[in-house]
Amino acid sequence: MLKVPEHQVAGHIAKDGRLGPLVDDQGRFFKPLQGDARGENEAKFYESFSSNKNVPDHIHGYFPVYHGVQLVEASDGSGKLPHMVLEDVVSGYVKPSVMDVKIGSRTWYPDVSEEYFNKCIKKDRATTTVSLGFRVSGLKIFDRQESRFWRPDKRVVLAYKADGARTALRKFVSSNSVADSIPDCAFASEVYGGSNGILAQLLGLKAWFETQTLYHFNSCSILMVYENESGDDAPRARVKLVDFAHVLDGNGVIDHNFFGGLCSFIKFIQDILESSENCCENGH
Template sequence: MLKVPDHQVAGHHARDGKLGPLIDDSGRFYKPLQGDERGSKEVAFYTSFSSNARIPDHIRRFFPIFYGTQLLEASDGSGLHPHLVLQDVVSGCHNPCIIDVKIGSRTWYLQASEDYIQRSLKKDRETTTLSLGFRISGLQIYDSKESGFWRPEKKLVLGFTADDVRVVLRKFVSSNSPTDSDSELDCSFASAVYGGSTGILAQLLELKAWFEDQTIFHFFSCSILIMYDKEAILKGMSSGAEIKLIDFAHVVEGEGVIDHNFLGGLCSLIKMISEILTSPDENPNITCLQDYEKNHSYLENGTTE
C-alpha cells in the first residue's frame, strides 16, 4: 500500500493533490520523474552510478539503493506516472531527526537553462549557499511523544543566517526542546551523533576523502541527509546516525576535474560540525530564528500559528 511519507523534509511534496514521492511498507521510496529533463537526468545518474565499478563499496553505502523505475498511480491523481524506485533511507527509524543540507556554493551550472540559472543564483545569494557553501533545505527534530516533531516551515528555513545554521546543527543534537529558544542548548547527544568512529563526522570525512579524488561526477544541487534516532539514544541504544546523498537531477559529468563546488561545501559543513564537537558550550548568536520563534508557536504537524 503506497502512502505519502511523513518523514519528507524538503523538495516537492505529495500533498494537496500535488505530484510527490510515495513510500510503501517494504522500505522503498518512489520518487516521481519530473516531466522535464530532470527526471531522465536523475534516472541516468542512478543507472550510471549503480553500474560504475569504480565506485568503492564504502562510498556506495552513502547513496540510496536504486531498484530501477516503475509506472505507478501518481499522487496528484493524474494516472500512471514513471517513478524512481529507491531505498527509503529513513525506513529503519521510528522517530527520525533529519536535516537536508544542500551542498555547494552554487547550485547552478553552465549546462542548465537560463531560467534555472537565474532562479538558482537568486536562491544561492539569499541563503547561506554563497556564504557557507551549503544551505539547510529542510529539517525535522523529534521533541517528545506529546509534542511530536519540530518541522520549521520552508520560509523560515530558507531565511536561516549562518548563525541560525549553527544553532540548528546544535539543536539537532541537544536534549532541549527544539522550540525552546530561552535555555542554552546542551548538545548532549553531540558525541553520540556527530562523534565517534562511526558518527556523522567520521562519515563526512570518509565522503570528503572520496571527493578529493573522484572526477567522475559533479553533484550540483545535491543534498546530504543527516539522520539519527533520538529515542534510540534515550533508550541507551545506538543512535543510528547516518548520512545519505540524495537528489541527482543536476549531476553532470566530471570530465576528469575535481568537484570543487561540492568539496568546498562539504569541508565547510565538516568544520561547523567539528566545532560543535570541540566547543559544545559555545552558544552562537541567534538572529532570525529567535525572532521568529518568539512570534510563532509550533504545532505538532510542523506548521506554525
C-alpha cells in the same frame, strides 16, 4: 499501498493533489520522474552510478540503493507515472530527526538556461549557499521534552544566515526543548562524534571527493538522520546523499563546488562537537 512519506523534510511534497514521492511499507521510496529533463537525468545517474565499478564499495553506501524505474499510481491523481524506486533512507526509524543540507556554493552549473541561472543565483544569494557553501533545505527534529516532532516552516529555514544554520545544527543534537534559546547539544558526541558518527561518515565522503572526477554533484543534498526512540541505545546516525537531478559527468575534473561546500559543512560540525566537549569538561 503507497503513502506520503512521514519524514520528508524538503523538495516536492505529495500533498494537496501535488506530485511528490511516495513510500511503501517495505522500505522503498518512490520518486516520480519530473516531466522535464530532471527526472531522466536523475534516473540516468542512478543507472550509471549503481553499476559503476570505478566507485569504491564503501562509497556506494552513501547513496540510496536503486531498484530501477517502475510505473506506479502518482500522488497527484494523474494515473500511472514512472517513479525511481529507491531505498527509503528513514525506513526502520521510529522517531527520526532528519536534516537536508544542500551542498555547494552554487546550485547552477554551466549551460543552464538564463531563467534557471537567475532562479538559482537568487536563492543562492538569499540563503547561506554563497556565503557558507551549503544551506539547510529542511529539517525535522524530535523534541524529547515535548515528545513531539518540530518542523520549522520552509520560508524560515531558507532565511537562515550563518547563525541560523549553526543553531539548527545545534538544536538537531540537543536534548532540551527546541523552544529553549540555548541548545544543550547533549547528543552531539553520540550523533556527530564517535567512530560511526556523522563526522566520521562525512570525513569518509570527503576523502572520496578529494580525488573523484567521475561526477559533478550539482544541487545535491546530504540527508542526516538519527533515532530518538528511547530504549534504542544506538542513535544509528546516518549520512546519505540524495537528489541527483542535476548531476553531470565529471570529465576528469574535481567537483570543487561540492568538495568546498562539504569541507565548510564539516567545519561547522567539528566546531559544534568541540564546543560541546569543552562544555562538558568544564562542567557547564
